[in-house]
Amino acid sequence: MSVQSVERALDVLEALAEHGGEAGLSEIAARTGLPYGTIHRLLQTLLARGYVRQESDRRYALGGGLVRLGEVAESMVGVWAQPYLSKMVELSGETANLAVLEGDFVVYVAQAASPRRLRMFAEVGRRVLPHSTAVGKVLLAGRTAEDAATVFGRTGMPRRTPNTIVDTDAMLTELALVRERGYAMDLGEEELGVHCLAVPVHDGGRVVAAMSVSGPAERIDALDRDELAEGMRKIAHAFGAELSPAAGGA
Template identity: 80%
Template sequence: MSDARHGAAAPASPGGTVQSVDRALDVLEALAERGGEAGLSEIAAGTGLPYGTIHRLLRTLLARGYVRQESDRRYALGGALVRLGGVAERMVATLAQPYLTRMVELSGETANLAVLEGDFVVYVAQVPSPRRLRMFAEVGRRVLPHSTAVGKVLMADRADDEVAALVGRTGMPRRTANTVVDLPGMLEELRRVRERGYAMDLGEEELGVHCLAVGVRDGARTVAAMSISGPAGRIEALDREELAEGMRGIARDFGTALGA
């Protein structure tokens, strides 16, 4: 790949990727993993890059609007990402529809797709249950992750210290009497999620509503969560392990489609 501005080939990493692009994406991901804002030392710790390299990358990202610098000299994700993110979410939502439809057919309940944006879970797609009494999570709705099945699945892909930092920023407000509101309890819950391969919300976000969620993986990372939600009695009547196994198969197919 030639660099038109310098008339030279851009350096490539051993895997055939362009090293400078890899490193710029590492910086953006480090900011995202820290809630969208971080100091230089935090970026260095998250990427393993030298300070001089980070400074050069940040200058370019600042100039293009993908990063901004706050008054306290910390760096934050910039507005230019909003346009890209909005387009990407719409494309992913369209791609997800047939897989969410399969989940509705499997469970008889409403199926949702959610991602983690900064410290919040955002619902990006949904296919409703055909039943008269059905649950809705409005597309575009932002919720805290600790009280939702999709949020637990997304947090379970992170190390305990990252989870602690995330809930330290957001707090863990009690949504219902069933909400887990302490860090040790949440870390134990996430351990169970990793062990069994799915997460449950048993009336923790809204009383009378139960959800089951599984992760969507793109290679080694969980990039989204898919869930079914419905009245507590109907969800409890389903065979949880059998349902989760079927949902994981659908999520694997969707992850393959995303990668393709």
């Protein structure tokens, strides 16, 4: 049985998250459908607990109290992901990774290593810009083109290799292709000689993480890309189902 006040407080936090971590009352109301008075009361409680802060322009932003919860949750997600990452290793023969978007950066939170002697590693905890990685493309493809362009405007698009896409319009076209086909590729854009294929993890209707396999370019290119992506999507879907609110209430 749900508790209405808890559900509404979570709706407010999710509305802030979907607006990039900061929103005004009107934006929260539009997202949640709640009356202004109800939103204001919920925000006062969240402010008192440190889960929300109020900015000088009277807009509201996610607060530092969520950081501690997020750190614990992130570590648990990494644990829960291991069986699914292991399945991706079995499917591809290559190293599998789980990554999330923290602010404007991609962070690798879990990994299952390939059994091959020559294999790729992305250190858990490593932070990279999203434009040069398959996982970053998947995560930004889960947002609107306007949101993605805003991220690129803040971070810039430095050239990591000769293959890196460094033009915003070209990247937005790439993200549209990712949405259409359901997976992203990094063809030596972050590191020469390394190719990567990534698929989204959905929690309900949102893209909350990305799962990928990476390896030497010649081995990744030898795989059937569409067949690999389809198998990876099935694994990512099963993982997303475990993370979804419906699963938690089962």
